[in-house]
Each structure stands twice: as C-alpha cells, then as structure tokens.
Amino acid sequence: MLRGYLSPLMSSVQPGLLRACDRFARRLGILQQPLVSERLVAKAESRAGRPFADSAFVPALERLVQSYNEEAALSLIGRAAARWDILRFLGNLLRFEQEEAFAPALLQADVESPIFITGLPRSGTTFLHTLLALDLANRAPHCWETIYPYPLARGGRDRRIARVDRQFRAFENLSPGIGNLHPLTAMTPQECTEICAHVFQSLRFDTTHHVPSYQAWLEDNGHEAAFRFHKRFLQHLQHQNGVGQWVLKCPDHIFTLDAIRTVYPDARFVFVHRDPLSVLPSVAKLTELIRAPFTRVLDPLQIGHQVSERWDEGAQLIVQASQKLESGPGIFHIHYAELTAEPMASVAALYAHFGMTLSEAARQAIGKFILERPRGGYGVNRYSFEDSGLDPAQLRERFAYYMSAFGIANEVKTRADRRAAPALTVA
Template sequence: MLRGIDRGADILGLFNQPLQVDLLAAEACRRVGAEDFGEWSFREPLAVLLQAYQEEAGLTAFGRVAARWDMLRFLCNLLRLRLEEKNTPKIVHEEVKQPIFLMGLPRSGTTFLHNLLAQDPANLAVRCWQAIYPYPLREQPSGEPDRRQRTVSRQFASFLRLAPELPSVHPLEADAAQECIEITGQVFRSLRFDTTHYVPSYERWLDQAGHHEAYRFHKRFLQHLQYQSGPGRWVLKSPDHIFAMNALLETYPDAQYVFVHRDPLEVLSSVARLTEILRQPFARRVDRMQIGQQVSSRWVQGARLLIKASKTLKALPARVLHLHYRSLVRDPLAAVTAIYSHFGLTLTPEAEGRARHFVAERPNGGYARNAYCLEDYGLNPQAEHRRFYDYITHFRIGSEGLANIDSRGRDVRRPTKAHETSNAGSSERSAFRV
C-alpha cells in the first residue's frame, strides 16, 4: 500500500519539496503562537539532518510527511517549554539528584530493565507520551482529562499498521518508559535519527559536534517533567549514552550507572533486524548489507567506549554496577534487588509486588522469540567475534547459542558443563568487578 501511495505522490508531485529550517520554524511559531525557542542552538543540526534526509535517506512520500511531522513536533515542544519557563521561572531550578542511567550495547535487556524499575512509584521514568508531548495539548479545553496518553496510543496503533513486525522485537506502548534519544532528538542532536533513517553525513556531523548541548537540554527536559510530577529518583536509559560519556559526566556529576552486558553477536543480529523494521515504512529501499556494516562499525566503537567508561568509573565503585544479560533474564527480580542493594536504596513491598506482577505478565521480557542471522546482513560471526574480542573478555561474556569462537575466530565446541556452571555462577552474582 505504501509503495502505491509513494508512486502516486511522485506522479502528482506531492510532498517532494525539500524541508527547510526557516519554513519549519515559522510554521511551529504559527502553531504555538510564540517565537522564542529558548537558548538551544537547533538550526545547524536541523539543517544538517534535513540535508541528509534529502540526499541520503531515500524517503518515501510517507517518510517525508513523517519527517515533517517529527521536526514540527520538536520545534513546537521547544517553543512550549520556553513559554512554560517564562511563566514559571523556578522550573529551571529543579534539582535532578543522583539519576540512575542504564547503559550497555543495544538489545541487551535494558528496555525491559528500564520498565521493570519504572514500576517503583519512587522512581521517575520519562514515558513515551511525555517525551512526545511534555505538556498538555494546547487545544485541550481546560478542565478536561489529559489526552496525551490516549493520543499517543492512537498514533502508535497507526504506525504499527505500517510496521506490524515491530512489537515482536520492540514492544511499543504509550505509557512505557522511553529512551533518552527521544529527548535529545528535540534539539536535533541524537542518534535516534540514524536508526530510523540512513543519514551517514548527519552521524558524522554529530560525532564531531559532540553532545554537551544535547545533555544540557536533556536535564532541562527532566526539570520540566519533574516540576509537573514532583521530585523522585530518575531512571534513564539509552545505549547511545556511551557515545556521550563526557557530556553525561559533566551534566550529571552525581549520576549512578548500571551497565548490562550481552553477547555482541546476538546484539548485532537483533539490532540489525530492528533497524531494518524501523526503516521500512520511511525508505524507498532498505539495504540489509548497509545496515549490517553500520551497526557493526557503530557498536564496535560503542564496545570500546564501554571498556573505557568502566576504567574511568572504576574509581567510583559505589556508583557503578555491572550486570550480565543472562543473569537479568534468568532472574529479573534478583537483578532489581542487586541494583537497590548496591546503591543503598529501599525496595518497598509495594515496589517489589509491582515488579513481580510486571515480570509475570511479560514472559521473555514481553518479546516474541525471534531468530536472526548475522549472514542476512552480510556479517561473518567469526570476524565479528574477533572485532568484539576485547569487550567479550573484559566483561567476561559467554556465548548465548551461536557456536563458541576462540580468540582467533575459530569455531570451538561448547564449554563443558563444569565450565558453564562457573560462568553462570559469576553471572548470577549479578555484579562483578572490572
């Protein structure tokens, strides 16, 4: 259906004009009835992104409409946030104390852990509907119930008709905890965009420009939400935080970190599949081989940065906890207990009960069983194992089912039962020293 719409739009010349920063900004101002975007320097990153959309992403007609909707939403949010700051200056003085950041390679169970920790009423998590609409919709009559969650639920349902395979690899719910890339995306400085689109020039620009501006905005966004909800302990998550570690440490000097580590060969196949599914509604053509090369290169870099971060944070052992994916999925509640114990937090009976209920309702973390093949994305398991070998050995990560491969990339037989027990023992302790 989308392909037919795309061909018809091309014939009629619809939606094929390049998106322009000035026109988008003017439209956002018209919609909100304001012109002050605040202190955020969004024009350059937005211009780079729009050029990449035009020249590299191969957007369909729907992709162009969706991109325009996204950009306008972000710009309208900037205007709205600034309006609220003018009306209530004390928003910017909200204290964000000791947030907990969940980090690791993508597809390592951090989304499940994020939503599990969000069951505790003492924890604050950015919900999907809050990330999309941080304030009630302006067209909503005063006194009516907040419509944001219901609106986002409808939007998600519409998108899932275009990407029906998504729930099997990444459940999408309006009230679920959202990744931080949706926050940093609102100042157009986020790796969110190179997941849903092929935009290599934007990715290069972002790597060079750095992330300090994005994380200043990230904190401001949390201040807005915290002013509305009241104080609490923020639990935040994104694999992409590892690419912005300096900005993260500077913005949140008292932050606490939970790193979850998983077999990178399983990670690569899973993230490649997710990337493919996310791009299909927006792009004329999705190149599996290109996706494979992109996710491998990006996350080899991410793995090196995870090693670097573990060494940097080694001087702060009370603020850092490392978990294995296998121990998390084997006993999620034990992982939660380990986190609370390590950081000196109280796990109340109510929080524990809600966590148990959440786990019981979501066998396998809420995901369907999927079989992904590295070779489908042009990746060789032995070669990838060699590329990730330092990460695997540094964090003592066992294989999850692919053939075991030695340091030279050779297939070897699975470990003996005694060896497996030894590995499991180190995992089930939930925390380990690096």
C-alpha cells in the same frame, strides 16, 4: 474490534501500497520538493502565535534537514513523518519557553543523582528499565510524556496517552513485526534519545533514517548541549508531576558519557552486558523495521555494516568507561544472563549497590510483572546473520576483547566456538 480484523489485512498489503503511493507522489513531484528548515520554524511559530526566544537549535535542525533531503531517500510517508516530527519538536520547544516565562523557578530545581542504564542494544536494558520504573519511588520518562510533555489543550480531558497508543498501533501496521521485536505502549519507559531529539542533536535520527552526514556532524559537535536540554526537559516533567529518583535508559548513552557527567556530576551508571552475537542481528533487524516505512531505499547489508561498526565502537567505549570510572558506588555491572535468570535478585543487588531501599510494594509490583511477562512482553522473533550480511565467526573474533573484559558467556556458538570446546569426558 474492527481494528483486529483490519490489522492482518493492513500487514499483508502495506508494503505494496506504500510503494504505489511513492510512485504516484514521484510523478506529482512531491518527493522532489525538499524540506526547508526555515519554513518549518515559521510554521511552528505561526501555530504558537509567537516567535522563538532562543534559536540555538537551528544549526542542528538545518544539518538534519539537509541530510534528510540528500541522503535519506524519504518515502511519501517518510517525508510526512519527518515534517510532523520536526513540527512537534518545535511546538514543544515553544511551549517550554512559554511555561518558563510563567514559572522561571522550574529551571532552578535540581535533578539529583540520576541513574543511567546503558550497554549494547538488545542486551536487557529495556527490561531492567521497565522493572525499575515499577517502583513508585523511581521516576522514568514514559513514551507519552516524551512525545507530548504538556497537555495538547489547556483544560478539559488530557488525551495524550490515548493518542500516543493510537500512533504506536498505526506504526505497527506500517511496519509489521516491529511489535514483537520492540513492543511499545504509551506507558512504556522511553529512551533519552527521544528527549535529546527535541533540539535535533540525537543518535535517534541515525537509527530511523540513513543520514551519515548528519551523524558525522553530530559526532564532531558533541553532546553537551543536548544533555543540557535533557536536564531542562526533566525539570519540566518534575514541575508537572513531582520529583523522584530518575531512572534513565539508552544504549546510545555509551557514546555520550562525558556529556552526561558534565551536566550531571552525580550521575550513576548501570552497564548491562550480553554476547554481541545475540545482539547484532536483532539490532539490524529492528533498524530495518524502523526505517522501512520511511525510505524508498532499504539496504539490509548497509544496515548490518552500520550496526556492527557502531557497536564495535560502543563496546570499546564500554571497556574504556569501565576502566575510567572504575567499580565503585557510582557504577554497577550486570549480565543479561543474570538479569533474565534472576530478575528480582538482580534488581535487589542494584538497589543495594546504590544504597537504595527496595520497598515491599516495589517487590510485589516487579514480581507480578515478571510472572505475567516471562519474556518481558516480547514476542518470538526470527532473523539470521545472513539477512544483514553479518559473519558470526568474524564478529566473535572482533568482539573478543569485550567478552574477555567482562567475562561474558557465549550465547551463540560459532563453528570456531564448537571446535574450541573441551571434549566431554564420560565417567
């Protein structure tokens, strides 16, 4: 109850308080002290009481830490969060090694025919992922188990779900507005970028921070090693909680399709399509809100440019992938307009396409969710193209190839769209 009174207060004072903390930390020289990957690895090993058996992750960690130190302009909270994040990943890796020593057979278990949902961000991929996760025959990684894949302590009460919910609420206080734009709970199905981040090869880091040199290294290095770990991570979850039809989701998958198909030859793909003009301002705003607590330099125009460049490349890859994979039993296309207008029918069509059975229990669970959350749990959000330096007319022209390739209807009318509209004939 007290938290309900504190949250509005925290929302109103937080930005000023964070800036004051940064000024104080700068005077003390804290922000000038770099993160050091060797020390972080040593700290994780000390906590676990054993060294790493496999240090293949180290080059990626070193590149990420270098980019954090030189480019991300980490705030005091950003520095603390980056350190905590890295130590958590390292701790999970050490725990994986320990569990594999106890039960080596877990790595022999197959991950059969996983379904990967992808498309432009903010296009309905999260909504679809959530609906599919309601079917108990399916298996989606939840936020709590991607953050803490094993219990924090052996024996006793498992407190992971409660801890993750507290952490999410704390972040909402640090970045007011993010709860409306991207609501999260411990039980929310999580994106695969959080899994790949454990080996420091994830597009997630370029969203949460300005790290262009790390991102360039990642693109050059490829994603196969990250997805080999991704499979290993799923095997650990299966080892604890059993096997199901894996349903996985991330817009960033469009950049990693070759790696996914190498690691998972029987993977199936769902592409969700939406007007990019409805997507890009929302992506830019979400990126801004995610980065805000972690950096001393927040540039909405740079973010807008990054988002438009990244997802123009992404849209091109979607078109290329569709042509390469072709329509068939392993690929399914769905439009945001269809998904939101008739979600149950959309899910049923997906199941039919992949030869899956949609049980009555799953229908009821999905129907209940749709009835209770007509907007998928999202609040009302307001943002403009101008906030991120985006020009809707230029974007309409730039993404015309993608709209045409999949017959996507315009959701946002630019002046050019209005001029091109046919005249209305009144009988």
